Amino acid sequence: MSPVISIADLRKVYRVRGREVTALDGVDLHVHEGEVYGVVGTSGAGKSTLIRCVNMLERPTSGTITVDGLELTRLAGQGPRAGRELRAARRRIGMVFQHFNLLSSRTVQDNVELPLEIIGLDRTERRRKAAELLDLVGLADKARVYPAQLSGGQKQRVGIARALAGDPKVLLSDEATSALDPETTRSILELLRDLGRQLDLTVLLITHEMDVIKSVCDSAALMRDGRVVESGRLADLLATPGSELARELFPLGDLPGTGRAGTVLEITFQGDTAAQPFISQLARTYNVDLNILGAAVETIGGRQVGRMRVELPGSFEQNVVPIGFLREQGLQVDVAGHRTEAAA
Incomplete structure (x- = not known):
């Protein structure tokens, strides 16, 4: 199935005081129908530039952006007909801004009607549509306020x-x-998620908060210095050894000293495996004393997922069988390291 949003080798370069500043450096991103896709990163990572390029508020320097089968970058600057096609395509892309961008001189209803005025919808239809939308977002009683x-x-x-x-x-x-x-924030995120499902929307959001990704997203991408350094469905990222996004979503903290030798494991679990008492089963079956060094558990998309760091006494070679037991339970088990007594 083709993505609803497809971004390929996207670059955006600004000229600032006579020098070039690269905001986007070869970004590839694909968002499928019905997904809530989050792009996360620190300030200056290129997130805002990326999302403004998707609806062509910013014109990319190079690369392609295709939304719902229409290549928007092909239409930019290609004459009056292409301009009309681009404007029509933009109407199929809704945009929610950080600072609301409401007109203070207009009532709530009039603010919602504004884009409908621009496309020439008659007053009766504008009123009906705006009232319907305000009811949908739980503000039917605020239509006449400012x-x-x-x-x-x-x-x-x-x-x-x-x-x-x-x-x-x-x-x-x-x-x-x-x-x-x-x-x-929680109520707005729940609204976005529910509207996406109810209206069959594909949602692309940017944020600097990992909690937003955990709360509402199906897939995510991590941006740094204008590049996407990691992307995928959250469930797949959690199952990817060494995933930076998984570590950020479920931080386990630094590895503390224990004063003894041991093999440190990082265990990822989700779905049915999250409900299994695998730690107690391992301890009973192999008569082993485990040290739990950290754990993080969340509910994502209605499924419980999480990561746990544990330490088994002894070397890796001494723990091959217990590690195999954990993997047989459907858990992802990564060996984070072996600590000697001198290093502990």
Whole structure:
């Protein structure tokens, strides 16, 4: 199945005070239908530039962007007809902004109606559509108030309703929760996830918070210095030895000293294996004393997933059988190292 969003070898170079600054450096990204896909990274990683290129608010220097089968980069700067096609394509891409971007002089309903005015929808149809969308985001009773009378979470709900006005196939979210408190953030993320399922949307969001990725995303990409350094479905990333995203999503902390020799294992579990008492079974079966050095467990997409770091006494060679037992239980087991007494 072809991706709804396909980005290939994307580059964006700015000229700043006579020198070139590369914001995107050969980005490849593929988002499939119905996915909630998160792009995470620190400030300056290129996330905002990437998402603004997807709807052509920023024109890429090179590379291709295809959304719902239409190559948007081909249309940019190709004359009036291509310009009309690009504008029509943009209407199928909703955008939710970090700072809401609501017009303070317009009521909530009028803000939602704005994109419908731009495309020339008649007043009766605009009113009907806006009322329907406000009900969808839980703000039917706020239609006649002004943005200054709303909380931050309510303003973002208005922004989401406005982004949905054109019946988009794709919804882009540019740090939509970074200005909100944790409780409001959770409610907005749940709304985005539920709307994605209800309206059959493909959602691409950017964030600097790993909690956002854990809460709502099916897949994720880690960006650094304008490049995607790792990407994939969360379930696959968790099963990938050495995954940086998995470590960031489920941090186990630094390896503490124990004062004894041992073999350190990092165990990843998800789905049915998360409910199995594999640690106690291992201890009873092989009469071994395990030292639990760290653990992180979360629920992602309705499935319990997590990582655990344990230490078995003795060398790797002495623990081959217990390690094999854990792998037979369907667990991913990576040997993180062997510590001698001198190094402990």
